[in-house]
Amino acid sequence: MNALFAAFRTNPMLKGAFTGFWTGILILPFAGPRTSFMVFLVVLFCVAVLAVYKKKSFSSSRCSIFSEKYRYLLSIISSDLRIKAFLYIITASAVLFPLMLTSYYLDIFIMAGIYMLLALGLNVIVGLTGQLHLGFAGSYAIGAYTYALLNTYFGLSFWLCLPVSALSASFAGILLSMPAIRLRGDYLAIVTLGFGEITRIVLNNWDSVTRGPNGISGIAAPSVAGISLSGLRRYYYLVMALVVLAVFITKRVEQSRTGRAWMAIREDEIAASSMGINTTKYKIYAFVFGSLWAGVAGQLFAAKMQFVSPESFTFIESVFILCMVILGGLGNTYGVLIGAFIIAILPEALRGIESYRMLIVGLGLVVMMIFRPQGIIGNMKKCRY
Amino acid sequence: MFFQQVINGLTLGCVYAIIALGYTMVYGILGLINFAHGEIYMLGAYLSIIFLGLFTVAGITSYSIVLSIFLSLLLAVIFCSAFGYTMEKTAYKPLRGSSRLSPLISAIGVSIFLQNFVMKTQGATDKVFPYKFHFASIDFLGVSLTSLQMLIICSSFLLMAGLYLFTKFSKTGRAMRATSQDALMASLVGINVDRVISVTFIIGAGLAAVAGMMIASYYGVINYYIGYIAGIKAFTAAVLGGIGSIPGAMIGGLALGLVESLGSAYISAEYKDAYAFGILIIILMIKPSGLLGRSSDQKV
Numbered sequence: 001m002n003a004l005f006a007a008f009r010t011n012p013m014l015k016g017a018f019t020g021f022w023t024g025i026l027i028l029p030f031a032g033p034r035t036s037f038m039v040f041l042v043v044l045f046c047v048a049v050l051a052v053y054k055k056k057s058f059s060s061s062r063c064s065i066f067s068e069k070y071r072y073l074l075s076i077i078s079s080d081l082r083i084k085a086f087l088y089i090i091t092a093s094a095v096l097f098p099l100m101l102t103s104y105y106l107d108i109f110i111m112a113g114i115y116m117l118l119a120l121g122l123n124v125i126v127g128l129t130g131q132l133h134l135g136f137a138g139s140y141a142i143g144a145y146t147y148a149l150l151n152t153y154f155g156l157s158f159w160l161c162l163p164v165s166a167l168s169a170s171f172a173g174i175l176l177s178m179p180a181i182r183l184r185g186d187y188l189a190i191v192t193l194g195f196g197e198i199t200r201i202v203l204n205n206w207d208s209v210t211r212g213p214n215g216i217s218g219i220a221a222p223s224v225a226g227i228s229l230s231g232l233r234r235y236y237y238l239v240m241a242l243v244v245l246a247v248f249i250t251k252r253v254e255q256s257r258t259g260r261a262w263m264a265i266r267e268d269e270i271a272a273s274s275m276g277i278n279t280t281k282y283k284i285y286a287f288v289f290g291s292l293w294a295g296v297a298g299q300l301f302a303a304k305m306q307f308v309s310p311e312s313f314t315f316i317e318s319v320f321i322l323c324m325v326i327l328g329g330l331g332n333t334y335g336v337l338i339g340a341f342i343i344a345i346l347p348e349a350l351r352g353i354e355s356y357r358m359l360i361v362g363l364g365l366v367v368m369m370i371f372r373p374q375g376i377i378g379n380m381k382k383c384r385y
Numbered sequence: 386m387f388f389q390q391v392i393n394g395l396t397l398g399c400v401y402a403i404i405a406l407g408y409t410m411v412y413g414i415l416g417l418i419n420f421a422h423g424e425i426y427m428l429g430a431y432l433s434i435i436f437l438g439l440f441t442v443a444g445i446t447s448y449s450i451v452l453s454i455f456l457s458l459l460l461a462v463i464f465c466s467a468f469g470y471t472m473e474k475t476a477y478k479p480l481r482g483s484s485r486l487s488p489l490i491s492a493i494g495v496s497i498f499l500q501n502f503v504m505k506t507q508g509a510t511d512k513v514f515p516y517k518f519h520f521a522s523i524d525f526l527g528v529s530l531t532s533l534q535m536l537i538i539c540s541s542f543l544l545m546a547g548l549y550l551f552t553k554f555s556k557t558g559r560a561m562r563a564t565s566q567d568a569l570m571a572s573l574v575g576i577n578v579d580r581v582i583s584v585t586f587i588i589g590a591g592l593a594a595v596a597g598m599m600i601a602s603y604y605g606v607i608n609y610y611i612g613y614i615a616g617i618k619a620f621t622a623a624v625l626g627g628i629g630s631i632p633g634a635m636i637g638g639l640a641l642g643l644v645e646s647l648g649s650a651y652i653s654a655e656y657k658d659a660y661a662f663g664i665l666i667i668i669l670m671i672k673p674s675g676l677l678g679r680s681s682d683q684k685v
Binding site for chain 1: 431435485486487488494495496500501502503653656658666
């Protein structure tokens with residue numbers, strides 16, 4: 001009997017067959033016999049190949065050439081000096097590319113820019129301070145609706161509303177941080193999730209002000225000195241300018257006393273407080289500062305779409321923003337930008353298999369957590385989560 | 386009117402309580418919010434409808450309705466337990482011992498995966514439960530208690546009592562309690578902690594399957610996204626009663642069901658889903674350990 005179990009564990013073919021059989025049986029009632037059989041074959045093949053590969057690499061040497069190469073590539077990317085060089089190249093291309101892009105790509109790039117702002121903001125809360133926030137779409141929605149309401153009801157201009165949106169999102173951040181400072185870990189995650197959901201439910205049901213599920217349309221695009229920025233190319237430059245500003249400011253704050261306090265809280269809250277850091281104060285700062293960028297991003301979103309509805313700010317949106325931060329590596333400002341870019345263009349890249357997109361995202365989250373919890377270019381030493 | 390709402394709330398509360406048991410047991414032992422637990426409940430609801438459909442085709446239903454319902458419930462429980470077991474082994478076990486953030490995110494991943502898996506294979510439209518359990522109802526002063534409501538309330542109380550006795554007196558139950566108090570110590574006295582965790586997930590998932598069938602027969606229609614909101618409410622119930630405590634989950638579930646049905650009757654039905662979150666935030670601010678929970682100081 002034990003020999004049989006051992007065979008199932010070590011023999012790649014048997015292991016694959018067993019895993020495939022189990023998966024096939026599990027999905028049989030949902031997917032029907034044909035799909036189940038296909039899944040059985042696919043899983044058998046994948047598991048068997050993986051097991052063979054694992055056995056081989058294990059028996060030949062602990063560090064295969066592949067991982068050496070991979071590590072070398074990583075060291076190129078993650079060394080600080082190279083990052084700066086990369087940054088200049090990327091900035092230059094971000095300035096030059098839109099001149100030759102079609103409006104389809106410009107549209108995607110604008111959304112990518114808005115997501116970069118969101119990811120930067122969430123990175124402050126989750127990545128730097130280590131407070132899991134699952135309702136960031138709530139802050140995003142508050143920013144978007146502040147501009148939408150102020151603009152359509154009172155006709156206030158984009159630039160006048162920008163600080164108002166940012167401040168109203170940060171004010172929501174203060175409200176949220178009140179329960180948050182007393183809680184940690186999972187409880188905090190659930191409360192922030194509740195914040196996001198309550199925001200959406202209120203927007204959805206407060207018909208007299210937000211027009212409920214119909215949303216608000218006819219929001220004005222911004223203009224500078226009488227020149228409208230509603231064109232995609234001009235709007236793209238506006239978004240990118242704000243992203244650069246956000247990166248500059250967050251990077252500065254991150255390296256300041258406040259940023260160091262945030263990281264201390266992330267590493268060990270008790271140790272931080274016993275070193276004289278006022279953890280309550282700095283946690284509130286993190287929520288306020290992070291939500292601020294969500295407010296800015298929300299206003300940019302509203303002005304781009306010229307329409308907002310509660311549908312755009314669901315829980316799944318919060319998860320996507322979190323995915324960007326995790327993919328880029330928690331606490332890694334530049335990594336988070338890359339993560340945001342990847343996730344933002346993902347729907348377009350997966351256009352052919354669009355209906356499987358969410359399946360891939362779900363699976364990706366699990367696989368990422370198991371194999372690379374520090375993100376694609378994350379640094380293990382720097383970041384404990 | 387008031388008593389009618391109380392009865393409706395109790396019925397709903399029983400379902401929440403059963404789902405909350407799964408949350409509370411897993412949290413008690415692993416300290417993990419099993420975000421995907423709501424999806425297991427959704428799978429249970431789907432499975433019961435799928436198997437009932439199969440049995441109707443196979444002719445068992447025309448032979449005996451009770452038999453086919455019982456068999457489909459049994460199969461749904463078995464499949465959901467298998468899902469729970471597999472989920473634990475693939476998504477949570479490799480992350481044991483890492484930070485608290487990773488398993489939570491992994492659980493969100495599982496939840497998204499299962500939701501979209503069901504949407505992909507079963508379609509995004511509503512599924513209809515094929516039978517109406519409406520044999521009889523007791524009417525008293527304008528309050529009606531249908532046979533289905535009675536069945537849900539009675540069977541959930543039986544399940545809760547059974548689970549309570551199981552954890553109190555059986556050997557596995559004692560092992561579960563020991564593991565939830567101190568997993569390292571439990572492993573030192575010879576308890577197979579891995580097995581205990583697996584058993585916990587299997588029991589929790591089985592209970593969620595029962596709750597899924599209850600809600601499918603009570604509401605009559607289900608959809609692939611029912612798991613998310615039900616999961617959050619059940620978690621609220623577990624926190625309300627004191628997470629980690631089994632009687633707490635029952636009380637929390639019933640209380641939440643009552644608040645929700647009375648709130649939507651007397652305040653506003655549109656904000657039905659917001660009550661759960663509101664209560665959750667208030668409890669966590671005032672008494673994070675819940676009604677029956679013990680507060681534990683953090684050790685350094």
